[in-house]
Each structure stands twice: as C-alpha cells, then as structure tokens.
Amino acid sequence: MTNALARAGVIRPDPKDPSPLRIDEVLVRKMLVLFIREETAKARLRRAVVGVSGGVDSAVTAALAAEALGPENVLGLFTPYRISSPDSRAHAQEVSRKFGFTLEEVPITEQVDAYLKTRKEKVDKVRIGNKMARERKSIEYDRSWPDGIVLGTSNKTELLLGYGTQFGDMACGINPVGDLYKTQLRELALSIGIPEAIVRKAPTAELWEGQTDEGELGFTYADADLVLYHMVDRRLRPSELIEHDFDADLVNRIREMVRRNHYKRVMPLIAKLSLRTVGHDFLYPRDWEAD
Amino acid sequence: MSIRIAIAQCAPALGAFRRNVEMHEKWIARARAAGARLVVFPELSLTGYYLKDLAADVACAPDDPQLAPIAEASRDIDISAGFVERSADAKLRIAQGHWSGGKLVHVHRKVYLPTYGIFDDGRYFGPGDRFETYRWAGGTTGVAICEDLWHVSTPYLYAAAGATIVLAPSASPGRGVAEGGDLGTAESCRLMDRFYASYLTVYVVYVNRVGNEDGVAFWGGSEIVAPDGTVAARAPEFDEDLLIGEIDPELVARERARNPLLRDEREDIVLRNIAGRLGLPFDRRD
Numbered sequence: 001m002t003n004a005l006a007r008a009g010v011i012r013p014d015p016k017d018p019s020p021l022r023i024d025e026v027l028v029r030k031m032l033v034l035f036i037r038e039e040t041a042k043a044r045l046r047r048a049v050v051g052v053s054g055g056v057d058s059a060v061t062a063a064l065a066a067e068a069l070g071p072e073n074v075l076g077l078f079t080p081y082r083i084s085s086p087d088s089r090a091h092a093q094e095v096s097r098k099f100g101f102t103l104e105e106v107p108i109t110e111q112v113d114a115y116l117k118t119r120k121e122k123v124d125k126v127r128i129g130n131k132m133a134r135e136r137k138s139i140e141y142d143r144s145w146p147d148g149i150v151l152g153t154s155n156k157t158e159l160l161l162g163y164g165t166q167f168g169d170m171a172c173g174i175n176p177v178g179d180l181y182k183t184q185l186r187e188l189a190l191s192i193g194i195p196e197a198i199v200r201k202a203p204t205a206e207l208w209e210g211q212t213d214e215g216e217l218g219f220t221y222a223d224a225d226l227v228l229y230h231m232v233d234r235r236l237r238p239s240e241l242i243e244h245d246f247d248a249d250l251v252n253r254i255r256e257m258v259r260r261n262h263y264k265r266v267m268p269l270i271a272k273l274s275l276r277t278v279g280h281d282f283l284y285p286r287d288w289e290a291d
Numbered sequence: 292m293s294i295r296i297a298i299a300q301c302a303p304a305l306g307a308f309r310r311n312v313e314m315h316e317k318w319i320a321r322a323r324a325a326g327a328r329l330v331v332f333p334e335l336s337l338t339g340y341y342l343k344d345l346a347a348d349v350a351c352a353p354d355d356p357q358l359a360p361i362a363e364a365s366r367d368i369d370i371s372a373g374f375v376e377r378s379a380d381a382k383l384r385i386a387q388g389h390w391s392g393g394k395l396v397h398v399h400r401k402v403y404l405p406t407y408g409i410f411d412d413g414r415y416f417g418p419g420d421r422f423e424t425y426r427w428a429g430g431t432t433g434v435a436i437c438e439d440l441w442h443v444s445t446p447y448l449y450a451a452a453g454a455t456i457v458l459a460p461s462a463s464p465g466r467g468v469a470e471g472g473d474l475g476t477a478e479s480c481r482l483m484d485r486f487y488a489s490y491l492t493v494y495v496v497y498v499n500r501v502g503n504e505d506g507v508a509f510w511g512g513s514e515i516v517a518p519d520g521t522v523a524a525r526a527p528e529f530d531e532d533l534l535i536g537e538i539d540p541e542l543v544a545r546e547r548a549r550n551p552l553l554r555d556e557r558e559d560i561v562l563r564n565i566a567g568r569l570g571l572p573f574d575r576r577d
Contacts, residue, residue: 022470031465031508034529038503174506283343287505291307 013230013244018222021229023184025191029064032176036068039174040149042287047148049140051169052076052095052103054088055203058153059095059194060185061177065151071100075143079136082109083209091198098193104143108135129207133168141171149173157182157221160228161254162261163213169205170264181228182221219250227254293539294429297322297330298513298524300532302502305339308349312337312360315372318533319364325535328428329369333460333500333509334401334437335385337361337374340462341504346415350377353388353395365390369427373436373460375416376400382417387434387460389427397425399434403442409464409507412438422448429538430455437461440483440497450491451558455518455543457487461499465510465529477512477528489520492546492553494538501529518546 011020040048048065052058058076065074078092089105096103112135116123140150152172154164156179164170177185182203189199203213203221214220227246230236231254238255242248270279299318304310315332322330334340337358338349351357353376361370369391376386376398385401400419404412422445424433433449433456440446440459449457467475480497488495494517501511514525515536524536547553566573 020469023468024470024472024474027474028468030529031468035503035506035508039506042503284345285305285339285341285343285505287305287341287503288345289304289307289310289339291304291309 033068045149047073049144049148052092054091061153063099066099074101076103130165133165161257166264181225183225293537297327298534300513300526303339306345332372334462335373350375366393401436403438405438424452432456446487456494459497464507484516488516492518
C-alpha cells in the first residue's frame, strides 16, 4: 500500500531525489519483449533490424529483440562514418556476441562524402550529422525488406527534448524504448546484462568528433530526466518545479525544447479538404487486423 | 452448492470478428470441459478494444446472425462476452451479453465511457443508461464494464438491488512500472476488487484481457474475489489463461450474517440526499 500511495500522489518534487525514476526492470523487460513479439507479428513480419551503434539504447533494443524473436531473427547494423570510434565498433560487436544476433558492418563514409562533395555552399556540421542519421536509416529500411521491422532506439528523453533527426535516427516501425528515460534505460540495461562499459560511457551520437550528448545539450541526462519526469509524467507546471528548488534556467530551457520540437513527434500535417481525411477523421487503429 | 465459473483471459484480434468468434468457441469448449457453468470473456472480446473508426464496421444487433455461434454454444454453458451493439436506431454501444440455454438473456451497455488519457470511448460510443441486475444459475448478478467498476455507485447499486455477483469484464491497459511494487494499474484494480467484495459482501469477478493493441499492453491478472475479501482465484499477468474458480452462495450468506452492512443500508437517505441536491421530487412512502 505504501508504494501504491507513493505513486498515487505523495511524491514531492525534489531535485536531489532521483528515486521517482526507478523502475521495476523485470516487469518492464517482460512488457517490452511481449510488445516486440506481438507488434512484429501483427505487422505480418518476423525479423527485426536494429542500428547498433555501440551505445546503450541500441544495445538494449537489440537484446530485447533477440529475446522476443530469437537471435537468429535479429539483424544488427553497425554503420560507421570515418570519424566513428573503434570503441563503438568493439562495443557493438560485444553486444552482438553476448546476445547472439548477427552484426553486419555497412560503412556510410563513401556515400555521405560523395553527396557532400557536390555541395557548393559550406555545409554546417548539423547538416552532416542529419545526413548521416538519414543515410543509416535508409540502410536499415533497405535491409528490413521483405520480412523485417525496423526497431526504433530513441529513448523518452530524446523524444521529449526532440534531440534526434526527424526521419533519421527517430524513424522506425516500432519503438520499444521510447517510454523509458535515459536514466531508466541504463537501469534496465544493467539488469539485462549489457556490459557496464557500454552503460557507463558518455552518450554520443558521434555526428562530429568529440561530440557528447550532455556536452551539446549543456545539462546531464540525470538532471533532465528528473525535470521531465515531474513535468510530463506528474504534470507539474514549470513554476511549480522552480518553487521546489529546481534550477529555473534548466526547467525553462527543457520546457522550451519540448515545445519547439513537438513537430518531430507527430505525423506530418495534412491539409484538410475532403469529407474524410487521413490523420484527421479517418482514424483506424494501426493494429487493424484481417478477419 | 458452489457454482464453478471460468474466466477466459484471452487476446482478441482487433477488428477481426469472425476470428474472434472462432477463438471464443475454443475457450468455451475448454471451460465446458473444466465443468464450468459460466465462462466470462473480457470487454469487447468479440471485436478488440481500441477500435476507433472500426467500431461501426464491427457493430451488430444483439440478434445478428454473426452472434448465432455464441448463442448456439450457450446451450450447455452460460457465456458472458463483449461486442459492439448497434441499436435499432443505429447508436453504437459497448455491450456485454449473457447467453444461456441458446439465447441472449441479458445485455449491459457500458455507462461510463472513459474519454481522457489513453482512452477515447466517448468519441466512438454512446453511453448505456442503466444498471440492471439479472438472474442465472449462479445468482443475481450485475455487470460493470471496465470504467463502470471504477465508479463506486455501480457496484453499490447492484448490491442494493440484490446482486451477489458483480461481473467486471475489462480491457485494462497496464501502466505504472515504478520500482517496489506491482504494476500501478494492477494495484488499483486489486484494491478496488477487494474493497467492493468485502464491503458490499459480493463476489467480484474481474475479467481482464491480455495482448497488445497499438503499443498498449493489456495486463491480465483476472481474479475472483470472495465476499470475505479473499482472492479465490487469480490469473497470471500478461499471459493467456483459463481461470477456474467457485462461487459459493453459502459464503455470501455467512458473510452477510456476520457483517450485515447491506441489510442496514439506508437507500432512502441516499436517495433523499441526491434528490434534494438535484432538485428532484422525492416522496418517502412507508
């Protein structure tokens, strides 16, 4: 009962108390394995394709997929660009060995650089990063044909902050880890046996040399996750968090990122013209099954 | 003489009526083989839950030939199953039918349509407008479809009208995975089942489904809670299960003798209070 009450409403927002983020890993693992198994089957597919970067998010996703579908039905794709670190490759290989799925290496340097060479203007590093993310995803989709589903690896923190490339790393058929904050995902990772070196290393998209998520964002996942948890899951207003000693700049910045990037989380807008329009009032479940 | 009942904790296919009828026939056969007098299916068991615009496509009248196999199967075992009812004036409602002896003998239409959070019932369905008890071999019974049960007045009205059994077919999505406890939804539901069973001295038969629809997992955990507050039977979470349990009218009698809360209930005060607040006429006739 104490726990039920704690969850029902007596949690006080406290920037020094990360415990509200703790999850029941056994339960989460079971729910996610069933999710992957069922939603893959309902799409009439049997394999999963995961971009395995060497980071913790894709390691967890691939491990869960191997448990759900059998490792022989999971294809991991390691898609390095010339700046990708040897550590990333070693970690991707380690995960593939440990969970028994096939890992293929498909470099993207040639095609990305070939495209960039055709550009006359100076190409910003963000554009290069986006191009890499979309190149990788096009390979995942190619390799999913004809009977595989592309699994998403964007966690809840990234989705809420909009810290990802639309139709790049954010693209997928289904996403098993999108309702887990980075902090929670690390906890799950340790419990399912992802090696500590992978779980503890600084998260990076490796879109340019020396890039780390937390360096680029200017705050840590631990801090952001707690703000997001109280703001999103517990529905507290930014002003209420600030009253409870959360850093005002951090809270306001996060709130603004969530607002500004919402477009990345929803389907494209379709101009409403006719009597019945996809996305507006033609609302069928995606899991619409054949009789 | 206790009555054996079965709960079909199954995973209906979304929008696939014929497949679901065949699925029902298999579970009914298993329940029959287990010696059950009644088999209860979850909310919208013949259609799936998150139907959205499919609701109109799968809706049917209670006497529709599509439901004939269920009626036919009820000749030697009672069946409680969920479907989308299209009324004579073409309104869609979430319905739970009770078939017995080859016929549909009762229909409850979901009164409380959750339209918030992950629920959108009120967009696609109209509400039922009554809570009526009915009798079958197991005793006087009321049906509370999912959200109906969360409204305290629902089991109260059934118990006040003489029900000893509340059937609660549900499609409850699992959520709340915080450390140090059970699934959040499971804790709430179990608290509710046990509270109603103990304080209204009724059997609460909670029938939840399993399976995923559009990324939402139904968590199962169906249970039969006896009027003494004990869990007579409970199914596992997330897995399909045919749960068998007994309903014992003697236990209801013993609990009501020990704890005559219902006998002493003052419905007249409840009614006068509400009528007064709503400005409705209320005449006590004694």
